[in-house]
Amino acid sequence: xxATALLLLFGxxxxxxxxxxxxxxxxxxxxxxxxxxxxxxxxxxxxGVLDGLFYAGSRDAExxxxxxxxxxxxxxxxxxxxxxxxxxMLPRAAALGVRQALAERLECREQxxxxxxxx
Numbered sequence: 001x002x003a004t005a006l007l008l009l010f011g012x013x014x015x016x017x018x019x020x021x022x023x024x025x026x027x028x029x030x031x032x033x034x035x036x037x038x039x040x041x042x043x044x045x046x047x048g049v050l051d052g053l054f055y056a057g058s059r060d061a062e063x064x065x066x067x068x069x070x071x072x073x074x075x076x077x078x079x080x081x082x083x084x085x086x087x088x089m090l091p092r093a094a095a096l097g098v099r100q101a102l103a104e105r106l107e108c109r110e111q112x113x114x115x116x117x118x119x
Contacts, residue, residue: 027083030094034080043076049098050075050106065099066108078102 034042053065075098082101083089089097 025094026090027092027094027097028090030097031080031083031090034076034083040072042080043072045094046075046079046098046102047072049095050102052095053099063103064108065103065106068106070102070105075102078105 030042030045033045054067079098079101083097086097086100089100
């Protein structure tokens with residue numbers, strides 16, 4: 001077994017690398033990651049949640065979300081600020097905190113047209 005495989009197997013990481021983050025975690029964990037230098041982990045997590053929401057067609061949740069001009073760093077800053085000012089979200093799912101944080105900024109003002117998939 002290689003050294004890398006052993007590190008992965010036992011959850012140990014090499015010195016100097018950004019800390020590993022769990023796949024599912026709370027708003028508190030996300031806030032802690034976003035509040036320190038993290039090599040882009042915070043902004044990429046936020047971007048991934050947003051991609052997932054749009055891919056899954058988050059049309060049943062209120063408010064409806066629509067894409068808007070927003071980069072991943074801006075989105076991460078909005079999420080960090082939201083979690084800081086809404087401590088009630090810290091024990092809840094991190095992805096819910098992302099959605100709630102960006103709901104106002106990405107809320108659709110009118111019903112979006114259904115997307116079509118071309119093959």
